[in-house]
Amino acid sequence: MIVRALVIRCAGTNCDEETAWSLEEAGAQPDRVHVNRLVRGEKKLQDYDIVVIPGGFSYGDDIASGKVLANQLLNRLRSPLEEFVKSGRPLLGICNGFQVLVKCGLLPGLDGEDFRIRVTLAENDSGRFECRWSYLKVASRRCPFVKGLPSVFPLPVAHGEGKFVPESSSFLTALEKRGQVVFKYADAHGRLAGYPWNPNGSVGHVAGLCNPAGNVLGLMPHPERHAFPHQHSHWTRLSRQPEHGVGFQIFKNMVRHAMEWKERN
Amino acid sequence: MNWRVFVSLKPRVIDHRGRALEAEWRHAKLPSLDGIGTGQVYELSGSGLSDADVQRLTESLLTDPITQTGEIVYADHRPTRSGVRRVRIWPKPGVSDPPAETVMLGARDLGCDNIERVRTGFAYEFRGPVSRQDVKTFCERYLMNDLVQTMEME
Amino acid sequence: MNPAAATHRIEIGFADRSPDELMELSRGRGLSLNLPEMAAIQKYFNALGRDPTDAELETLAQTWSEHCNHKSFRASVTHTEKDELGMDRCRKYKNLLKETIMRVTEELRRPWCVSVFKDNAGIVSYDGDRAIAFKVETHNHPSALEPYGGAGTGLGGVIRDIMGAGLGARPIASTDVFCFAPLQGQKRGDRGRRLSTRRIFHGVVSGVRDYGNRMGIPTVNGAVYFDEDFADNPLVFCGTVGILPVSAVHKEVRPGDRIVMVGGRVGRDGIHGATFSSDSLSDGIPSSVxxxxxxxxxxxMMDALLQARDRRLYRGVTDCGAGGLSSAVGEMGAETGASVSLERVPLKYTGLTPWEIWLSESQERMVLAVPPENMDELRLLLSDEDVECSDIGEFTDDGRLRVNYRDERIVDLKMSFLHDGVPKRQLKSFWSPPPQKAFPNPTLRALRDSTHLQSILMKVLAAPTVASKEWIIRQYDHEVQGRTVLKPLVGVQQRGPGDAAVLRGDPPSMAGVAVSNGLCPHFSRWDPYWMAASAIDESIRNLIAVGARLDRVALLDNFCGGDPQTPKCMGELVRAAQACYDVALAYGTPFISGKDSLNNQFVDRASGGKRSIPTTLLVSAIAGVDDIRRLITMDFKRAGNWIYVLGTTRDELGGSQYGRLLNTPGGEVPRLDPKETIVLYERLSEAIHRGWVVSCHDCSDGGLGVALAEMAIGGAMGLHVDLDRVPVSPDLKAQERDDKILFSESNGRFVAEVPSTQARRFEGHLQGVSFARVGQVRENGRIDMVGLTRGKYSWSLRQVETAWREGLTP
Known part of the structure; x- marks a missing residue:
């Protein structure tokens, strides 16, 4: 059974190649496709089992990070996207991809809310681009793509606009109660902490969200940058290297989820 | 038909760049002021462009509903506020303005083909009893390079 | 000017001009051509019986410019030196570049040097069918004028060089090295400077950051060097590494191929000295942008071209950089000939004169040689990626460069005259060693007071050149593409400064490329020969320290200097070039590419005095690595492991960070004996490869003291070291100077950490080389040393780290 993964790219997308490697390593057949071709209908979302919006500087981060691509997807690919999400197939947004998902309202994607924007990812508190490793704590196991992840694990971030801001603190509480806050920034012991463990000042230390059904996941850190063991921030200090980096697990879970979906449908 | 959209942060959102500029102002030993606010300004023109178009662009494309507000000003009739000096910094003619092209692209995705020209710039607000000269000096020293930018003060 | 009515062919009266008038013309049009060059042009056109057009003159000026032609480095130089006995020694070079830097590579004949000094970048093969392209360039003047744009476009330019290496390499990493004046105490308006150093600094850091981050190229290596000498002339070096299949290294141009311009549109960007063209102001667009x-x-464009390359849609490619289309098409068509129609070039705005279109340096453009049968497929591919392309002409077989605007001929030159017609420069150069001064002795009291030495280490660590650059490094994405296996910051919390960065090739291969640099401009004030030798050695040490091997190392040279017409400045360049030959040959490390940026000087309009930068050589080095799993980093790994110092420490404090603290011109500058160091490097590489060494760091700025501190910071561990065990030269031993041992910046030295279980094997392997076990890694959070006369020094790791991390504030 071939699991076909779509990696959407556009002007300024950067992380698509290594995202494709990770998907391939996880057993999928990745296809890096320019959004123009999707808009023209040359390739269709429905023909894929997994969709990933990778990291980068889509449209140069002009106006706001991810806004223009979000706008493009919302206005040109709304139905195919809606259909894909409703079908329960995996949709992953990494960094810029996460920004796109919140700015077109697919995350938190509350039922009946039809692409309403409820949270955003704003400029880092430090006022600077931050390229560093941090730790993530798994805050909810609702999303099936976190299966097998340790409760605290390291991943790198690299962004200038990663500060999670909800429309209100009560809204954030509601999201947490529903298990939609998937990852939080933490220190090595899993404790919620300030800078640099929370590299951007995210409210509630939120690093990743999922939709109510759990098949749409967005996170600011880059799992594809810790899919291979020698990408680890200090692998020379470790006596043994595992077969894969911990980020790889997310891709593995998505491929498995897609396979199960295909078997059912 | 000429509109300007001023995008700024909502009051409860921390303006990091503004704070950094306030530190520079103090470092420059200029007479104290109440605060500096930063934002973007988009100038949109087109003969077929309507108020409704600009409204939609502002809400759907140019501002983030969670953290930003947009103020739409028609043909530069911006109501002045006392105790505030406003500056706009634009790219000089001929200097590339990539966000302008991106705005056109985004507008087309929203179904708006009526924009003929876009210009993007930075908008700054200096709050408090500051003199025009002090603001001008500060901008020239810290905010713009006259080789590639021009400054407009209200 | 109404384009429809007026002619576009503007002739410049030339035939009857006197030498003075020719020079007046050169100055007035900003051509920067000297009298022999103007005379050569006059002779050429007299033979043709006509005057040159403005476009022809500008084309020649660009192609013959220092930047494009390296006239000074290719010059005939008569070099005189005063040796140590005060005797004059003279040497004549027919072509300085060929007889020094290029000669090394020729003599070494390394089979893995696939394309050197030919293409837009140096290309070496590695890992079977893959090759690496590497280029480093400066963008000094534009960065001083408009730091953000200038530095950004500097990086953009070198990235395009990689995109134009072979049939196109994929950029996989960038390096940035900056030289500025110290940030404190600089004000705008000092000596008429437009922008303060702080502003330039922040602009440059941001400009390079934004360009590199947006292109998705990780910035993995670099340096920031501070020295008052760069106050008027900051230096900005940007480099990029690319990867390509060996099968894509060969490029060619055939008559009949279309000339295709790809990427951005053309405006009046970067056109030099266009002060005369008053017509151009009528559109409101300034004359030079x-x-x-x-x-x-x-x-x-990069995404599209890599696909086009793999489909073999074009035969040749080059980037459009300095001189714009004139240089790109001129170079590509050098062997064949070319014919261009400028009205086909897409413009950003109207009103450009033909020569402006031809010479414009508008960014983000490449030029391709495309077989006509591939044009349709190429157009389709490019439009899919939203990339513009224009067919602007064809390569011919008549050996001429012909450029038209509609039906008017604007340029008609013989390619051979364009490329080989520039008269060779004849330069005189001179160098004499500065008077020797002794390095000061501390007072007897200070010598006995251990807090004195303790405070020196803290101060040296806090010196801006030495201090942590973490807050700069973290603004640059150094992980994009997922290839960075040895990162710029290493250690427990990724705070330690890595010696070299290593990128992995495409999986599943475990091969990689290591990148490093070496820079020590201040040494030039003593002797540019040893400055160059030390820069080369530093770049190599950085590679060896992570586990790369000497026999895989390739070098790039980037010279920045003053006015080559000044014998003293040229003399420094000659001396540095000579060291390049001597050292690189001895090491067996070829140069594969290089650049020079001259005339970095400030002319005081009031007094007429000139002040130039010290002759600065940045050496960038790469080495292919067979297996990235065998590499190591500089952070101390485990308490109880032994600490070794490898290499001999000498009384060489001239130009050191410690010397600067004392503000002294005294001491001897570090020298180098490759015969000794080669043996050490080879033994060390083998020891690392065998797994006997778990961390290694080279000694450079701040010497042994800083190296030990950095390893402790990286590993969050303490140490204990006996200074009397450090291998030192006999004369240094006799002096009993703990400060000299700690802060001498002698070349060829490392600190290595070896577990006790491997100690015997390690020591046996290094027999015959200068090394010693000097101490041990500790868990106690303290850095403890015992001096030669049993003085005890102790620092808390936290204090040391704080001083180092806060030395350079934003």
Missing amino acids: VQIGNPIVQKK
Whole structure:
């Protein structure tokens, strides 16, 4: 059974190649496709089992990070996207991809809310681009793509606009109660902490969200940058290297989820 | 038909760049002021462009509903506020303005083909009893390079 | 000017001009051509019986410019030196570059040097069918004028060089090295400077950051060097490494191929000295525009061209950089000939004169040689990626460069005259060693007071050149593409400064490329020969320290200097070039590419006095690595492991960070004996490869003291060291100077950490080389040393780290 993964790219997308490697390593057949071709209908979302919006500087981060691509997807690919999400197939947004998902309202994607924007990812508190490793704590196991992840694990971030801001603190509480806050920034012991463990000042230390059904996941850190063991921030200090980096697990879970979906449908 | 959209942060959102500029102002030993606010300004023109178009662009494309507000000003009739000096910094003619092209692209995705020209710039607000000269000096020293930018003060 | 009515062919009266008038013309049009050059042009056109057009003159000026032609480095130089006995020694070079830097590579004949000094970058093969392209360039003047745009476009330019290496390499990493004056105490308006050093600094850091981040190229290596000497002339070096299949290294141009311009449109960017053209002001567009780059346009172009390359849709490619189309088409068509129609070039705005279109340096453009049968497929591919392309002419077989605007001929030159017609420069150069001064002795009291030495280490660590650059490094994405296996910051919390960065090739291969640099401009004030030798050695040490091997190392040279017409400045360049030959040959490390940026000087208009930068050589080095799993980093790994110092420490404090603290011109500058160091490097590489060494760091700025502190910081561990065990030269031993041992910046030295279980094997392997076990890694959070006369020094790791991390504030 071939699991076909779509990696959407556009002007300024950067992380698509290594995202494709990770998907391939996880057993999928990745296809890096320019959004123009999707808009023209040359390739269709429905023909894929997994969709990933990778990291980068889509449209140069002009106006706001991810806004223009979000706008493009919302206005040109709304139905195919809606259909894909409703079908329960995996949709992953990494960094810029996460920004796109919140700015077109697919995350938190509350039922009946039809692409309403409820949270955003704003400029880092430090006022600077931050390229560093941090730790993530798994805050909810609702999303099936976190299966097998340790409760605290390291991943790198690299962004200038990663500060999670909800429309209100009560809204954030509601999201947490529903298990939609998937990852939080933490220190090595899993404790919620300030800078640099929370590299951007995210409210509630939120690093990743999922939709109510759990098949749409967005996170600011880059799992594809810790899919291979020698990408680890200090692998020379470790006596043994595992077969894969911990980020790889997310891709593995998505491929498995897609396979199960295909078997059912 | 000429509109300007001023995008700024909502009051409860921390303006990091503004704070950094306030530190520079103090470092420059200029007479104290109440605060500096930063934002973007988009100038949109087109003969077929309507108020409704600009409204939609502002809400759907140019501002983030969670953290930003947009103020739409028609043909530069911006109501002045006392105790505030406003500056706009634009790219000089001929200097590339990539966000302008991106705005056109985004507008087309929203179904708006009526924009003929876009210009993007930075908008700054200096709050408090500051003199025009002090603001001008500060901008020239810290905010713009006259080789590639021009400054407009209200 | 109404384009429809007026002619575009403007002739410049030339035939009857006297030498003075020719020079007046050169100055007035900003051509920067000297009298022999203007005379050569006059002779050429007299033979043709006509005057040159403005476009022809500008084309010649660009192609013959220092930047494009390296006239000074290719010059005949008569070099005189005063040796140590005060005797004059003279040497004549027919072509300085060929007889020094290029000669090393020729003599070494390394089979893995696939394309050197030919193409836009140096290309070496590695890992079977893959090759690496590497280029480093400066963008000094534009960065001083408009730091953000200038530095950004500097990086953009070197990235395009990689995109134009072979049939196109994929950029996989960038390096940035900056030289500024110290940030404190600089004000705008000092000596008429437009922008303060702080502003330039922040602009440059941001400009390079934004361009590199947006292109998705990780910035993995670099340095920031502070020295008052760069106050008027900051230096900005940008480099990029690319990867390509060996099968894509060969490029060619055939008559009949279309000339295709790809990427951005053309405006009046960067056109030099266009002060005369009053017509151009009528559109409101200024006559010469300093540009901000657009990395997204370049990224789209790169994505598209790599696909076009793999489909073999074009035969040749080069980037459009200095001199714009005139240089790109001129170079590509050098062996064949070319014919261009400028009205086909897409413009950003109207009103450009033909020569402006031809010479414009608008960014983000490449030029391709495309077989006509591939044009349709190429157009389709490019439009899919939103990249513009224009067919602007064809390569011919008549050996001429012909450029038209509609039906008017604007340029008609013989390619051979364009490329080989420039008269060879004859330069005189001179160098004599500065008077020797002794390095000061501390007072007897200070010698006995251990807090004195303790405070020196803290101060040296806090010196801006030495201090942590973490807050700069973290603004640059150094992980994009997922290839960075040895990162710029290493250790427990990734705070330690890595010696070299290593990128992995495409999986599943475990091969990689290590990148490093070496820079020590201040040494030039003593002797540019040893400055160059030390820069080369530093770049190599950095590679060896992570586990790369000497026999895989390739070098790039980037010279920055003053006015080559000044014998003293030229003399420094000659001396540095000579060291390049001597040292690189001894090490067996070929140069594969290089650049020079001259005339970095400030002329005080009031007094007429000139002040130039010290002759600065940045050496960038790469080495292919067979297996990245065998590499190591500089952070101490485990308490109880032994600490070794490898290499001999000498009384060489001239130019050191410690010397600067004392503000002294005294001491001897570090020298180098490759015969000794080669043996050490080879033994060390083998020891690392065998797994006997778990961490290694080279000694450079701040010497042994800083190296030990950095390893402790990286590993969050303490140490204990006995200074009397450090291998030192006999004369240094006799002096009993703990400060000299700690802060001498002698070349060829490392600190290595070896577990006790491997100690015997390690020591046996290094027999015959200068090394010693000097101490041990500790868990106690303290850095403890015992001096030669049993003085005890102790620092808390936390204090040391704080001083180092806070030395350079934003």
